[in-house]
Amino acid sequence: MKSGLKIVTIGGGSSYTPELIEGFIKYFHELPVKEIWLVDIEEGKRKLEIVGNLAKRMVEKAGLPIQVHLTFDRKEALKSADFVTTQFRVGLLEARRKDESIPLKYGVLGQETNGPGGLFKALRTIPVIIDICREMEELCPNAWLINFTNPAGMVTEAVLRYSNIERVVGLCNVPIGMEMGIAKLFDIDHKRVRINFAGLNHMVYGLDVFIDGVSVKKEVISLITNPNNNISMKNIHAMGWEPEFLKALDVFPCPYHNYYYKAGDMLEEELNNFKRGGTRAEVVKKLEEELFDLYQDPKLAIKPPQLEKRGGAYYSDAAVRLIHSMYTDKCDIQAVNTRNNGAITSLPIDSAVEVSSIISKNGPKPLVMGELPIQVRGMVQQLKSFERVAIEAAISGDYGTALLAMTINPFVPSDRIAKMILDEMLEAHQKYLPQFFKKGGA
Known part of the structure; x- marks a missing residue:
């Protein structure tokens, strides 16, 4: 590889x-990162300048020879890149607000990456990521695409199915957050913890949990039945689990399983928040305003601890750990979104899955997990069918396919309600969904 990396x-x-x-x-x-190019759109100019200047101060404080470039020219940035990371939101936080609030009007859970909101985030995002892939094929064909943009699993699978980019890895902070949670429960170093992850993005299970190579799954499940030991995220309210249910489940659920196993409780909480005028998007918008006020301080030259109030704790640990392991050919084990290739036999061989993988210079090699346990298999398979149909809808812009995806999502109770939500959300997001509004479209 080159002596200095371009990110x-x-x-x-x-x-x-x-x-x-x-x-x-x-x-x-x-x-040895030589250049970091921060790319954004014109609407994000203010934020890019504030964050970019903070990044430059952080590098200067560290005394490192890293050049930080700010640009709106994606093609200029992509030339000869070694790693391309993606963390964008099509439609900004206003689109998220609509994703969360519109379904709630119909008594359906509104959430950023699950249910109708997750579907529309995918519909807006997938065409953009495919455009980026086409530019990468031309400008940096040997670069690795590290995608952190949600819904990460669907975005990764869309790249694998509808672009020529094979060097793609989807990344989420949920698995590393679960590992960190276990480390805190046992008061040990995170490096001693390993979890056998298998499933899909935001529907991943810990099939087994190890400390120093010894299984502690039973102890972990017993510990997390105590509400005080709940492992969750800043953006998901942990309600605690029924001990008998968790012991019978016999696997370690991720925080997003609250939306499936506690659907009624989570919907009630979201509706109460909505009535009080607050979706998560509004909370995040306020948090971001506070963060950017902090970032503007010319004396600030570190990442402020307030950033952890966002849902992305351990983001840098996950993203940079992955790039580091690929660059150094470390061959350690990390949970990523990658092509299944038979690792999880309950899911199609060519689908993207979230699974523990050996990370080397050749990218991720998923560990063979075999069949998913029967008690979780059906739910994961249902969500994968939703993902596949949603991806097809994002690419084709076909109304019927989008309606099918909406209806088979486990959050949506009927095709009638699915159609009402779909129609309102298509109208609300029309600006960012040209594939549905071309001649002869919706």
Whole structure:
């Protein structure tokens, strides 16, 4: 490889970017980053400049020879890149607000990456990621695409199915957050913890949990039946689990399983929040305003701890750890979104899955997990069928396919309600869904 790496971050004006910069600074002695290009759109100019200037101050404080570039020219940035990371939100936080609020009007859970909201985030995002892939094929064909943009599993599978980019890895902070949670429960170093992950993005299970190579799954399940030991995220309210249910489930659920196993409770909470005028998007918008006020301080040259109030704790740990392992051919085990290739026999061989994988210079090699346990298999398979149909709808812009995806999603109770939600959300997001409004379309 080259002596100095060129990293391109699309969505560089994100509030998460300081996490990423912190990670590259931390690993610089083994990951010689020479250039970081932060790319955004014109509407994100203010945020890009604020975050970019903070990034430059962080690098300067660390005394490292890393050049930070800010640009709206994606093609210029992509030339000869080694790694391209994506963390963008099509339609910005206003689109998220609509994704969360419109389904609630119909008594359906509104959530950013699950249910109708997740479907529409995919419909807006997938065409953009495919455009980025076409530019990468031309400008940096040997680069790795590290996708953190949600819904990460669907975006990864869309790249694998509808582009010529094979060097793609989808990444989420949920698995590393679960590992960190276990480490805190046992008061040990995170490096001693390993979880056998298998499933889909935001529907991944810990099939087994190890400390120093010894299984502690029974102890973990027993511990997390105590509400005080619940392992969750800033953006998901942990309600605790019924102990008998969790012991019978016999696998370690991720925080997003609250939306499936506690659907009624989560919907009631979301509706109450909605009535009080607050979706998660509004909370995040306020948090971001506070963060960007902090970021503007010319004396600030570190990632502020307030960033962890966002849902993306451990982002830099996950993203930079992955790039570091690929660059150094470390062959350690990390959970990523990658092509199944038979690792999970309950799911199609060519689908993207979230699974523990050996990470080397050749990318991820998923560990063979075999059949998913019968008690979780059907739910995962239902969600994969939704994902596949949703991806097809995003590419084709076909109304019927989008309606099918909406109806088979486990959050949506009927085709009639699915159609009402679909029609209102198509109208609300028309600006970002040209594939549905071309001649002869919706």
